[in-house]
Amino acid sequence: MPQAPPNVILARVQVIVADLKHMPGALLPILHRVRDTLGHIPADAVPVIAEGLQITRAEVHGVISFYHDFNTHPIGNHRLQICRAEACQARGSRALEEHARARLGIDYHQTTPDGEFTLEPVYCLGNCATGPSVRIGNHIHGRVGTERFDTIIDRAITVPLNPEPLTEGDA
Amino acid sequence: MTRIYVPRDTTAVSLGADEVARALSHAADVQGVDITLVRNGSRGLFWLEPLIEVDTGAGRVAYGPVMPEEVPALVEAGLLEGGAGHALYLGPTEDIPYLKSQQRLTFARAGITDPVSLDEYRAHGGFEGLAVALAQTPQQIVDEVKTSGLRGRGGAAFPAGIKWQTVLDADSLTPNSRYSGQKFIVCNADEGDSGTFADRLVMEADPYLLIEGMTIAGLAVGAETGYIYLRSEYPLAHGVLNDAIARAKAEGYLGDNILKSGKAFHLEVRLGAGAYICGEETSLLDSLEGKRGQVRVKPPLPALKGAFGQPTVVNNVLTLAAVPFILAEGGSAYADYGMGRSRGTLPFQLAGNIERGGVVELAFGITLRELMQDYGGGTASGRPIRAVQVGGPLGAYLPESQWDTPLDYEAYADMGAVVGHGGIVVFDDTVDMLEQARFAMEFCAIESCGKCTPCRIGSTRGVEVIDRIRDNQDRDANLILLHDLCDTLEDGSLCAMGGMTPNPVRSALQYFPDDFARTTPSPMMEKS
Numbered sequence: 001m002p003q004a005p006p007n008v009i010l011a012r013v014q015v016i017v018a019d020l021k022h023m024p025g026a027l028l029p030i031l032h033r034v035r036d037t038l039g040h041i042p043a044d045a046v047p048v049i050a051e052g053l054q055i056t057r058a059e060v061h062g063v064i065s066f067y068h069d070f071n072t073h074p075i076g077n078h079r080l081q082i083c084r085a086e087a088c089q090a091r092g093s094r095a096l097e098e099h100a101r102a103r104l105g106i107d108y109h110q111t112t113p114d115g116e117f118t119l120e121p122v123y124c125l126g127n128c129a130t131g132p133s134v135r136i137g138n139h140i141h142g143r144v145g146t147e148r149f150d151t152i153i154d155r156a157i158t159v160p161l162n163p164e165p166l167t168e169g170d171a
Numbered sequence: 172m173t174r175i176y177v178p179r180d181t182t183a184v185s186l187g188a189d190e191v192a193r194a195l196s197h198a199a200d201v202q203g204v205d206i207t208l209v210r211n212g213s214r215g216l217f218w219l220e221p222l223i224e225v226d227t228g229a230g231r232v233a234y235g236p237v238m239p240e241e242v243p244a245l246v247e248a249g250l251l252e253g254g255a256g257h258a259l260y261l262g263p264t265e266d267i268p269y270l271k272s273q274q275r276l277t278f279a280r281a282g283i284t285d286p287v288s289l290d291e292y293r294a295h296g297g298f299e300g301l302a303v304a305l306a307q308t309p310q311q312i313v314d315e316v317k318t319s320g321l322r323g324r325g326g327a328a329f330p331a332g333i334k335w336q337t338v339l340d341a342d343s344l345t346p347n348s349r350y351s352g353q354k355f356i357v358c359n360a361d362e363g364d365s366g367t368f369a370d371r372l373v374m375e376a377d378p379y380l381l382i383e384g385m386t387i388a389g390l391a392v393g394a395e396t397g398y399i400y401l402r403s404e405y406p407l408a409h410g411v412l413n414d415a416i417a418r419a420k421a422e423g424y425l426g427d428n429i430l431k432s433g434k435a436f437h438l439e440v441r442l443g444a445g446a447y448i449c450g451e452e453t454s455l456l457d458s459l460e461g462k463r464g465q466v467r468v469k470p471p472l473p474a475l476k477g478a479f480g481q482p483t484v485v486n487n488v489l490t491l492a493a494v495p496f497i498l499a500e501g502g503s504a505y506a507d508y509g510m511g512r513s514r515g516t517l518p519f520q521l522a523g524n525i526e527r528g529g530v531v532e533l534a535f536g537i538t539l540r541e542l543m544q545d546y547g548g549g550t551a552s553g554r555p556i557r558a559v560q561v562g563g564p565l566g567a568y569l570p571e572s573q574w575d576t577p578l579d580y581e582a583y584a585d586m587g588a589v590v591g592h593g594g595i596v597v598f599d600d601t602v603d604m605l606e607q608a609r610f611a612m613e614f615c616a617i618e619s620c621g622k623c624t625p626c627r628i629g630s631t632r633g634v635e636v637i638d639r640i641r642d643n644q645d646r647d648a649n650l651i652l653l654h655d656l657c658d659t660l661e662d663g664s665l666c667a668m669g670g671m672t673p674n675p676v677r678s679a680l681q682y683f684p685d686d687f688a689r690t691t692p693s694p695m696m697e698k699s
Contacts, residue, residue: 024350024479025441027461032403032442053461066463066620067444069403085365086560087596089610090523091551123447123614124363125404126371127185128596129217129521129528138406142185 006044012037013045017052026053027063031070040071068120075118076111078156080104081135084121087128092145096132099146103153116157172207173251175199176224176231178282179210180375181407182368187239188221194242195223204251212376214282215518215530216269224264227253233261269546274508275532276496276516277369277489281376287414289422292379298424300495304387305432309339312391316494318502320514325359325450325487326562326591326667328513328580331494334484337474338392341482348480354394355478356385357459357485360401360408361443361450364563366522366594369530370488374401374408377492378415379424382438384491386429387498388484389436397438398478400455403445412440447564447618451666452485454620465620466666487592489518508534513579513590523560523596524550540574543597554599558607558683562591564614565671567678568598568607589674604683609637611675619668626669629660633676640687650687653680 004012016033020026030049034041041064050057064070082097104112104119111118127133130142134152141152177183177192192208199206216222222235223245232253234245241259248257261267275281284291292298304312317332338354345351358381362370373381385397401409416438419425427435441459443449449458453467456478477483493515497505506514513535519542521528526548539559543549550556558568561578567588576582583590598607612633619626633656639649657673664670680687 025459025461028441028444028458032444059462062463063461066465067446069444085614086564086607086610087366087522087594089607090596090598090602122404122445123618124365124367125181126362126368127182128366128368128523128594129525130182130186130220131523133185135404140181140185140407142182 004038009038009042010044010048013048014052017049021052027055027060028067031064031067035070040074043072076115078117078136079120080117080153080156081120081122081125083123083125083127083131083133083135085124085128087124088131088133091131091143093132096134096144096146096149099149103150114157117153172205173228173253174207174209174226175251176209176211176226178213178220178222178376179286179407180213181371181405182217183213183220183222184407186220186236190239191221191223191237191242194239195246198242198246199251202246202251206251209285211284212282212286213372214264214270215278215372215376216267216527217529218527219261219267222261222264223250225250225253229253231264233264233267234259235261269527269529269531273532274516274534276505276508277373277380277492277518278377278530278532279496280380281372281530284377286376286378286411287418289379289418289424292377296499297379297495298383300498301383301386301424301430303498304390305430305434309391309393312387312498313339315497315502316391319493319497319505320502320509320512321490321493321497321505322513322580323487324489324493324517324592325452326364326589328590331486331490334474334486335388335391337472338394338482338484341475343393343482345480350479350481353396353479353481354392355481355483356388356392356394356397356491357452357456357478357483358385358397358399358491359450359452359455359485359487360399360405361455362405362488362592363402363447363450364565364592364594366560366596367520367563367592368522369518369520369593371405371408372518372530373488373492374405375411378412379419380492380495381412381488382415382419382424384494385438386425386436387494388486388491390434392482392484394484395435395437397436398459399438399440400443400449400459401440402443402449409440409442416440446620447614448620448666448668451668453666455485456483463620465622466668468665489592510534510536510577510579511581513581517578517590517593519578519593519595521547521595521597524552524556524599525597526551535579536577538575538577539569539595542578542595543574547597550597550599552599552601554601556597557600557602558598558604558679560596560598560607560675561594562589563594564611565589565667565674566591566594567674568604568682569678570682572682587674587678589671604679604686605637605641605689608676608679608687609634609641611672611679612637615668615672623663623665623669625660625663626665626672629656629663629669630672632656633660633672641689643690646688650680 219235322328449464454464458464518532615630
């Protein structure tokens with residue numbers, strides 16, 4: 001997403017901290033909302049959060065770095081996750097991973113040059129009876145073969161004037 | 172009026188249920204037929220999703236699996252009238268053998284109702300357990316749970332009634348803490364094991380069941396606050412739970428004075444952030460408190476010093492979801508199911524390379540072979556089954572010789588395996604077990620919380636040792652080293668993550684030694 005000026009970003013973080021700091025165990029809810037609002041957790045947010053919760057910057061940093069969800073740099077327009085866990089492996093996810101890398105020209109934790117996709121591994125989406133599974137944004141897709149993967153990618157980067165149902169032909 | 176049901180759970184939606192629902196509405200409009208479209212939860216028969224059900228007043232009949240583009244032909248063939256003239260017609264839903272033969276106690280309502288409709292929940296027996304609990308003393312509630320023999324469904328299988336008793340008896344006064352006097356109910360909804368989705372289905376298909384179970388737990392131990400710690404990989408469950416909690420609050424099932432009883436219970440969903448280890452209860456508690464999700468040393472037990480240093484019940488979704496039945500029907504009604512010390516039912520989850528995957532809730536005692544063949548129908552690929560991982564990524568890989576052992580906590584422990592959360596991941600004969608063992612170590616390396624050395628470093632060394640075995644470098648010595656490393660992980664780790672990672676590795680070595688003896692890597696697998 002487009003980057004707002006630094007003072008605007010900090011003001012947003014301050015509002016989030018003020019809103020949530022009274023919750024028991026407020027740090028994760030704050031970090032989630034900062035990420036959802038800004039797309040990532042910028043380094044400048046750390047001292048603001050630390051000050052608001054009366055904990056050290058090291059503690060905030062330690063929590064951010066512990067969890068896979070909390071990216072500290074901007075990512076692509078779409079967070080694209082491929083399930084690497086066993087049930088999806090049993091349905092061909094290793095081949096799907098190879099296809100995804102080749103199709104997008106990137107490896108895990110990288111963003112396509114056009115800024116559309118950031119590819120990430122995920123360990124189980126709870127869709128284990130109908131793998132391989134892929135998550136894009138908050139949408140989870142099942143039985144994702146290579147063709148269906150390409151369809152998902154194509155639909156994400158184009159804005160259809162007449163959306164048609166996503167079909168499931170290549171399971 | 173004709174009611175048409177299209178499921179809204181993650182699996183159905185992942186296969187196009189939203190598009191199916193839109194196509195059906197459109198088709199009904201075009202035909203001028205007045206329908207009520209209900210977005211129900213799934214029945215858990217995932218191989219048939221999206222599963223449409225039609226009720227014209229003569230009972231529900233099913234069609235599936237329905238792809239969006241098949242809707243016009245189905246309507247043409249009389250779907251809106253419940254007609255049988257299409258190949259996808261399955262007959263009355265309740266007569267589908269996969270469903271009919273199950274013993275559904277926890278999943279009795281799943282897929283039947285609109286998950287967030289309180290009216291439908293009540294109409295199908297909802298809140299009967301809560302009504303019983305509100306008329307009982309805390310000790311009576313705990314005794315009922317003890318009678319049921321219910322054990323923790325997250326995998327550790329600790330008796331729930333004993334845990335509740337400990338929390339009921341615990342002193343909650345902690346001077347100098349803002350939480351003094353409080354106890355907590357924490358639901359572990361960090362269902363991270365691959366091959367498991369029963370927690371998700373409870374939350375997406377019948378969320379009030381979990382809310383009711385947690386409220387009863389609160390009444391039993393004297394806790395007025397509950398947290399559902401939900402993994403962030405479940406965005407749909409998150410939405411359903413928040414919706415259900417808001418509605419339950421609005422109708423007085425949650426809040427300061429639940430059903431005007433004078434008792435309070437507040438409930439909140441907290442999101443995890445993509446860390447498998449937070450499914451371990453002490454890591455989960457640290458994460459809930461806003462810290463790195465690192466494992467705590469036990470003792471103290473969470474029952475005595477859990478969330479925010481206060482006495483806390485930490486139970487899995489399925490454990491808490493079993494409670495309303497136990498209160499409504501009595502603990503002995505629940506204990507009538509099962510075998511040995513494994514009482515009640517377990518929702519088994521058929522996953523991976525399986526033709527008919529889904530939730531199969533049955534009493535303990537069924538065998539893997541029965542589940543995989545009678546229910547699962549063999550592999551989806553049509554090839555022979557070679558290995559089955561039971562109980563998640565920390566569970567053993569079992570070859571055919573082990574498929575006739577009854578699924579029971581003790582019988583599985585006796586063969587070095589775990590029932591765990593009931594997830595069953597099937598692999599066909601193209602699987603390379605060396606790669607699976609390597610993945611077990613790799614997964615441990617990625618997801619270790621880093622607190623103890625055997626898990627943090629041993630897992631990385633494990634990947635390296637297996638790579639050397641694969642590359643045929645000093646193989647015999649490296650195999651000895653791998654066994655030795657497994658012993659160190661098992662004996663020296665603080666929690667089950669490091670302690671049980673040897674399960675998949677050793678079972679792969681023991682039952683599939685040929686995969687570790689190749690001179691060239693299997694052609695089926697590319698190196699990852």
